[in-house]
Amino acid sequence: MEELLDYVQKLNFKSELLKSCNINLLTIDDIKVIKDFKDDWKLQIKISIEYDILYDKLYIGPYYQVPDDYKRMFLVLSFFKSLGILKSDKKEVQEYVEAIKILDVAIMIGSGLDECELITDFAQKVHNYIVENNKIELVSQIPDEQLQTSYTDCDIDSISQPSIEHFMTKYFNFHQPVKILNCISHWPALDKWKDMNYFMNLAGYRTVPIELGRTYDDDEWGQNLYKFGDFIKQYMNNDDHEQKAYLAQHDLFDQIPELSKDFTTPDYCAIGNQDPVIIKSWIGPKNTISTMHTDDKHNFLCQVVGEKLIILASPKESENLYPYEGLLNNTTQVDVENLDFAKFPNVKNVKFQRIVLKAGQMLYIPKLHWHYVRSLTPSISISFWFNCDED
Secondary structure (H helix, E strand, O other), X not given: OOOHHHHHHHOOOOOHHHHHOOOOOOOHHHHHHHHOOOOOHHXXXXXXXXXXXXXXXXXXXXXXXXXXXXXXXXXXXXXXXXXXXXXXXXXXXXXXXXXXXXXXXXXXXXXXXXXXXXXXXXXXXXXXXXXXXXXXXXXXXXOHHHHOOOOOOEOOOEEEOOOHHHHHHHOHHHOOOEEEEOOOOOOOHHHHOOOHHHHHHHHOOOEEEEEEOOOOOOOOOEEEEEEHHHHHHHHHOOOXXXXXXXXXXXXXXXXXXXXXXXXXXXXXXXXXXXXXXEEEEEEEOOXXXXXXXXXXXXXXXXXXXXXXXXXXXXXXXXXXXXXXXXXXXXXXXXXXXXXXXXXXXXXXXXXXXXXXXXXXXXXXXXXXXXXXXXXXXXEEEEEEEEOOOOO
């Protein structure tokens, strides 16, 4: 790949980073060898050793306590490790896929750091190179009838293109949920993302984190890394799969910025403070579930493909919803689609609201409002989370 050298030269590496991260095997002279694009198999061994050591350090203790320098160094080592693979004489697709996986893991770990931008761009270039030079395995289309239902439940207000002032004075200021129509109908994503081969060509070889299991509060719930294309083939195009899999609450658009061209941030997010709007993806087959829970931010949930059932409850109902204790205290123990009054007697006092959210529609979920989500069809959604100083 002729562009490799350009990316190596763009890497802004400071020797202080080696000391900060207790990197003992590598020296600044080694970095110069790499930047001069020279081959050195002994150097690749040193890179692999330090990569493994630093990877282990990243998972000692709470992740929020990991120093940014450790993440930066991991980005650098991942870049060097992938270069070693891409510079080899092997030209098999699997070699490139392995390099992309190393880069994607680094992107997930270093998300938010300025240095991540170079790695993100490089990973997409490697992916595009594979697609351009090899025939990608395409998948069958999901029929339109499988992306639609006849359900029309809506126990809350539904309004079309409200002004920001109207939205604030009638709903936001009172923390009232509302379904908003005709505000995202211009998004290219509404048409493009129905075709799973769009994702296969753009990101089929990229590595993404997939949740496995019915709900995140189940004992059998877990996570694993999948190639995006494998996830689409095994789960999005297969309603009969016994195990449920969900690309949930992921920074997909930071990892694959090209997808961000297919949508825009809703204007209503401008009422928030200066903190960046947090944009998350939710992609999964029929019957993926998010247990009823609360978030500490306001949310515009935008439905792009398929339909979802959302069940809401006011924060005033918290005592009647039997939240877990400890880390999951924002999650209820109650299965809101199969109420057990014997086990949870107070839940009979809760006033639930049911909404079916269809493609092209948006739901405002106020901060700390209880919400349960189940996909009625194969589904793709985007969440826009934001804070407001007036809360």
